[in-house]
Amino acid sequence: MLKKVLWWGRFDEDYSRNRILKSAFNAIGYDVIPFIPLISGFGFIEALFRLKIIPDLIFVPCFRQRDIKSAYKWSRKINKPLIIDPLISQWDKQINERNKLPFNSSKAKLLKNKEKYLLNLADLIFADTQMHANFFHLEFSIPKPKLSVVYVGAEEKIFNYKKINIEEKTKVLFYGSFIKLHGAEVIIKAAKLLENENIEWNLIGQGPYLEKCKKLAKGYEKIKFFSAIPYKNLPNHIFKSDIMLGIFGSSRKAENVIPNKVFQSLACGRLVITRKSNAYPKKIKSNNGIIFINPNDPNELAKKVLFLSQNKKEIISYGNQARKIFMHFFSQRKINLQLKKSIKKII
Numbered sequence: 001m002l003k004k005v006l007w008w009g010r011f012d013e014d015y016s017r018n019r020i021l022k023s024a025f026n027a028i029g030y031d032v033i034p035f036i037p038l039i040s041g042f043g044f045i046e047a048l049f050r051l052k053i054i055p056d057l058i059f060v061p062c063f064r065q066r067d068i069k070s071a072y073k074w075s076r077k078i079n080k081p082l083i084i085d086p087l088i089s090q091w092d093k094q095i096n097e098r099n100k101l102p103f104n105s106s107k108a109k110l111l112k113n114k115e116k117y118l119l120n121l122a123d124l125i126f127a128d129t130q131m132h133a134n135f136f137h138l139e140f141s142i143p144k145p146k147l148s149v150v151y152v153g154a155e156e157k158i159f160n161y162k163k164i165n166i167e168e169k170t171k172v173l174f175y176g177s178f179i180k181l182h183g184a185e186v187i188i189k190a191a192k193l194l195e196n197e198n199i200e201w202n203l204i205g206q207g208p209y210l211e212k213c214k215k216l217a218k219g220y221e222k223i224k225f226f227s228a229i230p231y232k233n234l235p236n237h238i239f240k241s242d243i244m245l246g247i248f249g250s251s252r253k254a255e256n257v258i259p260n261k262v263f264q265s266l267a268c269g270r271l272v273i274t275r276k277s278n279a280y281p282k283k284i285k286s287n288n289g290i291i292f293i294n295p296n297d298p299n300e301l302a303k304k305v306l307f308l309s310q311n312k313k314e315i316i317s318y319g320n321q322a323r324k325i326f327m328h329f330f331s332q333r334k335i336n337l338q339l340k341k342s343i344k345k346i347i
Helices: 016-027 040-050 065-078 090-097 106-119 130-140 184-193 210-217 231-239 252-256 260-267 298-310 312-330 332-343
Strands: 003-008 030-035 057-060 082-084 124-127 147-149 170-176 199-205 223-226 243-245 272-275 290-293
Touching: 003 065, 016 030, 016 332, 030 040, 040 065, 057 065, 065 082, 065 106, 090 106, 090 130, 090 252, 106 130, 124 130, 124 332, 130 147, 130 252, 147 332, 170 184, 170 231, 170 260, 170 298, 184 199, 184 210, 184 223, 184 298, 199 298, 210 223, 231 260, 243 260, 243 298, 260 272, 260 312, 272 298, 290 298, 290 312, 298 312, 312 332
Parallel strands: 003 030, 003 057, 057 082, 082 124, 124 147, 170 199, 170 243, 199 223, 243 272, 272 290
Antiparallel strands: none
């Protein structure tokens, strides 16, 4: 008989992290039952009238800190464990990444203390990297036994392997939301250094730093911008590219994450150039499917891209290694195992 996990909150069922975790729960024997309250703050009251089942677990998906308190009250009412998957810290995002408030301001401290209180209500917290787990422990005093790493991964039915067809022109691809963390300006500066090379730089997406990037790229015809595209169409653009770009920002948050685009590119068998970070498993070495460079360093990025464009066989070799990295560390099967191991801590 399948166990039941109640997914609590006003979460996005179509977000890739949620779909991957749903598949993982199903794979280890759980039926996922959504409970999406009309108003987050009144979720507990709504549950008193609507919920007729007693699940084995209650799970609050990513980005839903505002649903935690109601989910916690329900978990204690029915005496079942509560798992939270924050993915990011709202305090970290607003204060350290977006600089919305001064770090030592009373409002910033209030925001941090509120998130600390909410996260500590959990019986178990998922972190997408070990660096994020360390962050939650140090900044929010969450006991280490309460933290488990479950990687983001990529949806393998969408992002699957396809052989690289090497052409004379080298095609470099970045896609994302043009936020500070991504450091897309670094890509533009690197592309400008290689303007005379047979290299095409394609950037897909939109976001707060897009206009700044466009201004930097003005007059450089080999740098092309494209509007955001449907999620399901991303693999087609990856398959047409030789080199994939990750993130290059120098912020603390950029040090803590492995972005979706890296998992997806590796799954497709494409080499990735991205900033150095201890978020990656220690066994993954640079120049082995992933090339790690210093953050905020357009000169180093240009140097690596130029080398690859002049040594096309390396692109094929790196791509094959990229796929092996994905299957060994980040595949759906690996995520299923991480999830199963994590849940054993509380059941």
